[in-house]
Amino acid sequence: MQIEIDDPARPDVFALLDEHLRNMRELSPPESVHALDVSGLKIPAITFWSVRSDGVLLGCGALKELAPDHGEIKSMRTPAAHRRRGAGRAMLNHILAEAKRRGYRRLSLETGSAQAFEAAQQLYRSVGFQPCGPFGDYKPDPHSVFMTLALPGDHAA
Template identity: 35%
Template sequence: MPITIAVETPLQDDVRAMVAALNDYLIPLTPREFQFQLTVEQMGEPSVTLLVARDADGAPVGMGAIKDHGDGVAEIKRMYTYTQVRGERIGSQILAALEGLARERGMSRLVLETGEAPGFEPAWRVYERNGFNACGAVLDYPDSGFSRFYEKKLS
């Protein structure tokens, strides 16, 4: 499937719908106190850049964001592809584009937090296939046993 990936604002109805679909998928998997999703409004803050993947008709099929934490560290956030396009490597394309943005901006390290429960296996595969390595807790996330952490050094 040919797609385009571009920086977009999260404050669009079709992106809001994709964020809602992601939340619907994630919320049942982990206790709420150990979920750290950005809201659409937080995704619109200057420290966050959202990439949206769209199909040939312009419909969104996936997204991912990076959040700049300073000191050369960027965090991958809100990675998601709609179920009907899973297996087409769209997540890997989004992740590669996010890595490219981070490199352009002089970042030296990408980090992320994802769930540590059944249902997160597709996310683990995408990160591991794209050169991310499991690591200890990152940033200010608690090491609760409900999270899995990854990092990728860029320099």
């Protein structure tokens, strides 16, 4: 698997992101859908990656800088046809490594609370993410689960 910075407007990535947004809108009310569209993923505070094998798109993920010491995982998605192959874990590990490289003290995320999100929550828990309250601009929402992870490292000023 290769993970590289990518353009969210690339046709196969765009299709995956469109699938992601449609699915999120099926599972949550509009005010509780926090997935970003292509334009939202192209802002300077976000780095977007794809994971591929032999040119085939296996997933994507993004890292948003909330503050110099705090990042947020955005747009983690694997196409339904390519799930259970390790692409999601590979992307998560890549984002964790990048967050540590940037010197972040904390990495957070928002995901859904419905049963359909349990596999994602389990993946995040498996690397140490813990439930937390809303962060950044999020508000309490029964359709959202907020998770955070304190990152190890030398954070001496």
